[in-house]
Amino acid sequence: MKFSIFFILLSLIPYFSISAQDNDYKGNFEKGLKSWNNKEYASAVKHYEASLSGAYKSPEAYNNLGLAYYKTADIGKAVLCFERAIRMRPGYSNARKNLKAAQQYIDSKIKKSSSFFLFGLLGSIALLLSSFSWSLLFFLLFFSASAGLLLRYLKLNERLSFVGLRVGIIFMVLSIFCFGFARSAAAAQFDKNLAIITSVRAGVRTAPGLDGEDIMVVSSGVKVKVQEEMGDWVKVRLENAVVGWVPAKTLEKI
């Protein structure tokens, strides 16, 4: 009996420790908000960073941290935080708005390589929901389509067979779209190779090391895709399709 009580208490330890952590990150978030309201932006950055240092994350905390970074004139970090907030919740309109506002301060020379407008439109739709939500929607439609086609296949009666075929085809087409959106959203949400230039400037070079020739200089906040890592240097692809090497310390992965 004594042993049982002991083990029950032992099993409760993690719960209490998690609760303590909960209070900690929530407390830091509150402190960050208080500093923000008092216009103590450097202090707000410190508290929000502390709140996000644990296992628990919040898109709102990332959004607020991004705003605090913006106020401390660190556009690169601000963009990074807004991106992280959107990654956690793709439909987070406030973070999207803030990201767009922050991107006004980024080097405008780097433009996305143009793509067919329809792909752009589909890409935008994909980012409206999270990959998980798109996946659930896909399964809903896919199972409905399967049920319709099953009715057709079984030919239980003529009317059911007629309705089943039409419902099956329509839902199957919709489910294919949802599958594509889920895939795009997953790529944007879980791509571990996307990074933001957080250093004020980074020289993009043809080769790792200072022996490489300069291709261009990118400023903080520019989004890049990491292709290769070699020691202190990282090979990146910019949105304008330029590929080159930058020092690893100049960027942070989203």
Added chain:
Amino acid sequence: MRYLLILTLFSCSLAAYAQKVVFRADCNASDVVVNNPFKVSFVLENADVKNISFPKFEKDGFSVVQGPMNESRYTNINGKSSYTESYVFLLAPKKTGKFTLGPAKVVTTNGKVLSTKSIEINSVAAGKDSEGGNDNLPAGKVIYRMIPSTKTAVPGEQVSVDMKVYTQLDLASVGMTLEPKSKQVELLPTNYNDQQTSVDVINGRQYASKTLYRFTFMAGSPGIVEISPSKIEFVQAYSSNPFSRREILSVLSNPLSIEIKAFQKEPPTFSGAVGKFEMYATLEKTGINSDDFLNLVLTVSGVGDLKKITGIPIKFGKKGEKPFEIYPPKIVENIEATAEGKSGIKDFIYRLEPNVIGDFEMRPTFTYFDNKLRKFVTIDTVIPVRVIQGKKVLGKSVPMESDTEAQKITLSFGEAAAKAYWRKPGAQFFGSWFFWILFFLPIALFIALAASKVYLKNRYETMLKQMALTKANRELNENLKKALICLSASDAPAFYHAISEAFKHFLGKKLKIPKAEMSKEIMVEKLEGLVEDDKIRSLTRIMKICELSVFAGQDNKQAMQLIYDDSIELFAIFTKTFS
């Protein structure tokens, strides 16, 4: 030709005059034994003597043993010419004590008046002590010593060990037969070549001395470095007996012990280099805009281990200020081993990109340990730099909300969220194994359904076939039973009819021949390839007999029995074939 020679000489003399004019006094000793000679030279460089006056040697306490001996020399190295004129005296102090050899004065042909510095000479009394040598040598005539550049070194210091011989004899064919060795460090020989012979006094005896070899080593971790003695061999150039055999003589040096001490209180900027260095900075421009960057070249040169220097810290005016992003430097070095040890030049090329706009003081700081002064030396250069606003918006110039109009910023930021929803970032659902299980579930269901449908259909058809087979067998049995009754009753027409019907019904079912098309020919045609030809012939024969019996009325019971037996045999074969 003569004009050409004159022109050449004229141009040479012009070139000589173009060089710096120097008048100096050289002496090969600081201590001498009374009444022993030493050498003093008065050298005029790049000028002709019009009038020269030497110090009053006798008055200064010296007797002139020999001189003045006049030497002049003209050299031209890589187009750079120089001209020297020397007056050499061999002097000897007349008594013990410290003497000052007064300056010499010269008036050059172009009217320049120059004078040398005074020379201090310490005259000591002759002593009787001896040192070194071996049994073959008159005691103390030749001394061989290892002389270190320092007896207490620090880690990273380059220490040189000179192998110096002091002699009162004329030596020839001098060579080292035993090199100095150490267990703690690696001794490396240098290309040391001492042309000068000097005078030294040891224990009151005057010697001509010369450094023969020089070894160097790099001091490592703190401790004691032991160096074993070295040995040289030589022959005496001149002997009192010119017919005596020239013996090879040898002399052993002293062993050495050098202590390596750890640094006391290293400055934070200490590069680890020990020696004598200089640093200078080169900056192509001191003003840039925010789109630009700076290339700062910091050059360190000197004698010492330059490899130890891996970078030079760059500070800025205020502590913690970071107005520039400093990238790791590109290093270009040219290090060579000289008689003085390792020396050379090392360039650190830094790329600095501005973080903010404004005026800054850049302060590259290089600290090394001076092996002569025995202390840390810091070289601190201040470079003012100005960064102005370019197209690039730098840190300080990021507009706050009040500046947005000025910067043509059209989008504003949203409010900070007052409430946060926390969660642990989950794993990706799309593409996970669970996702694919759900994805393939309806497909698998369809496949299973289709497979079961096919299976059921096949089973139904098999069942129908089985039923048909059973029906055919039943009809056959009935017809054969009927034929057997007719055979017993010797009712030939009924017998043959029953046999014929049995074949028609049985094969009609088995071969799926409609009743309307049933004929002997169709049956034979369908059976071809399924049963052997003799069986087909047997069937044809039986069917023909059955057809004939309807019209001819055959009542031979024995023939009927044979037909019945043949029919039974054929049915057995057909049943086996179609089962």
